[in-house]
Amino acid sequence: MAQQTAVEWLWRWQMDNEFASFEQGISAYRQAKAMEKEQIINAYNAGYDDAQCNHINDAENYVNEQEYINDKSSK
Numbered sequence: 001m002a003q004q005t006a007v008e009w010l011w012r013w014q015m016d017n018e019f020a021s022f023e024q025g026i027s028a029y030r031q032a033k034a035m036e037k038e039q040i041i042n043a044y045n046a047g048y049d050d051a052q053c054n055h056i057n058d059a060e061n062y063v064n065e066q067e068y069i070n071d072k073s074s075k
Contacts, residue, residue, distance in 0.1 A: 006036035 004012075010032040017024065 006032040006039065009035060 010028060013028045013032075014025075017028075
């Protein structure tokens with residue numbers, strides 16, 4: 001199943017369960033809120049991990065590697 005937002009999931013649930021009870025609706029709402037919270041936490045963690053990388057050194061290392069490869073192949 002493709003990844004979907006909590007809102008999309010709740011909308012599909014509502015369409016599939018048009019005559020569901022109030023309690024079922026509240027339960028689905030709470031589940032959607034939990035899904036949204038998990039997505040926010042995952043996005044935050046991914047951004048935090050990305051920020052921990054030293055992209056300046058990554059770019060410099062890439063250039064150095066390319067120069068090394070070019071020098072090696074030209075000899």
